[in-house]
Amino acid sequence: MVVLGLVLVAATLAPAIPAGAAPRFHGSLGGLRLRAPVVGMDATPTGGGYVLAATDGGVFAFGDARFRGSMGGVRLTQPVVDIAHVPAGSGYYLAASDGGVFAFGAARFRGSMGGVRLVAPVLAMDVAPDNAGYLLVAADGGVFAFGSARFRGSLGGRALRAFAVDIVMRPQGDGYWIVLSNGEVHAFGGARHLGQPAGILHGRVVGIDAAPDGNGYAIATTDGGVYAYGSAKFFGSAAGARLPHPMVDLALRPQNDGYWLASRDGGIFTFPGRVPLVGRPNLAVSTVAAGLNHVWDLGFLPDGSIVFTQRAGSIDAIVGGARRTLATPGDVVAGGEGGMLGLAIDPQFASNRNIYTCYNTAVDVRVVKWRVNASVTGLTRVGDLVSGIPRSSTGRHSGCRPRFGSDGFLWISTGDAANGTNPQDDNSLAGKVLRVDKFTGAAAPGNLGGRRWYTKGHRNVQGLAFRPGSGAPFSAEHGPNRDDEVNRLLAGGNCGWDPVPGYNESVPMTNFAKFPGAVGAVWSSGVPTIAPSGITFLSGERWRDWNGSIAMALLAGQHLRVLRLNANGTAVTSQLVALNGYGRMRSVVLGPDRNLYVTTSNGGGTDRILRITPS
16 A cells, blocks of 8 residues: 655755664765766664665765775776665675676675676665675566575566566565566565555656565655555655655665665655654643542553552542442551552552552551452452551651562652651661562562662652663652652662751751762752652653653642653753642552553542643
8 A cells, every 4th residue: 555645855965873763864965966876775784874876886875884895986897786785784785787796894795697698687686684695686587696695586587567676685584575667576485475566656666675574565666655565664755746866775774663765866865753742742631530538649450440549548449430449458547648558550460460558557557468359349458568667656757659660579668757767777667768579578689788678868758660761760759848859769879868866857868978978869859848759750752852751749849740861860951840730749650551640639529530641
């Protein structure tokens, strides 16, 4: 099927740039006076550049492609017809119409048809995936294999309706496709015929290239049309545009997120997989559930059902749009900042149906494992995973947010229970971020000294999140009347809170004078405190410039804040208010639909679960 799209044309020289997340324009020969027309192109294995070849053997390299030599200035018996990069990216071959082959850089000469009397001229070549051989194809469909390339069949001797113009090997090396000028595609060996544009063309076919998985291909025509089949994707074409020169070749980016077209004058046309969305996203806010009280946390089951906690003591769910209560544990003690707090869904929920909640009891703060029944109407208490986390009689500084890290272990944030010695006491679980085994609650491998805590020296951590890609852990915690913090957590790290003697809240949040090796905050609120609670990382291109940033729910600040980090996550480069007008915000979770779900904590039956949809 043919689909036409917007063409992005670039016909002037541009500086080389490194390979990016989509095809880039790296330069062209458009506008230059060439001694011979361009006949072929090929992409580098990284997708960060390409090479062009002219009929006189001239080679032009752009982006991360490197010039390894050419036949320019050499008196050729026959014109060059194609260029092919070696898979390692450190060399290339040129093929001439008489079957001559010229090797440059790491490319190795494996043989040629030079000097052999051919029935039809050679028009194209391709390199074997192991860089130890190559194929040539002649206009009559004859195929010539050299080195490790294996002959799988040809069109030689058949009565063809058009001439063969290109050949491309399957990346697995077990077959190849030949395309004719009229759009017919012929498959050999392990290559499968997936479709062809024969009979619907407005221009003559000039090239074919294989999708990186070997299960598709794309075809280009002289008028800039592009036809994609199988796993190859269509990203646009130049069909319908008034072109000064015809197209001569096509090169797919190895990441399968776009392609380049080359024209006879060396102009390059770039078609990215998608145009990145830039700027601040537009946000649409809707209510998932209302009439709630101090919704502390939420998580998603594989079927999309939402499980959430309310501080007064219930574990609830929204299934098929209907709200229901799953459990109201009798040992929950709610008061002040304490009660039913954080919640985590087991990453293997589909097989074990486990969830975890953190709450205050009369003697401690603890993490309990539950099993959800098949109908999502009730819970069975499996057992206490972590108990003995110190509590305050008033519920002050209870923490407590459990989250699964990308390492598969359960991370748990705890408050210091308003006790000055807890944060620096290695034997106390308060004022810490714990990292434990989800089966036993024991210390996870890699914790300093085999202890259950991963970091210490915290005041009241209510936010935990893991950066996509690296899995780096980050926390958010309340300062006293200033200096709320976001910290990047390091194994055994001391975040420097030590409010002694007594419970002295005038000391610094990170006391470098007392602890010179303390972990400095990635972000600090300054004065006054805005009381951050839940955090998560935004992910997905719909979040535009916020993609990869931290979203932070604020209680005293009563808004949602976005923090953009530098590349290594050691500093915040910018911050802004993303959403306000909903009062105190407690938890923020990125849903499986990549929308953001925020809970409010205003009390009096006024609280909601909000869905924030970016565009």
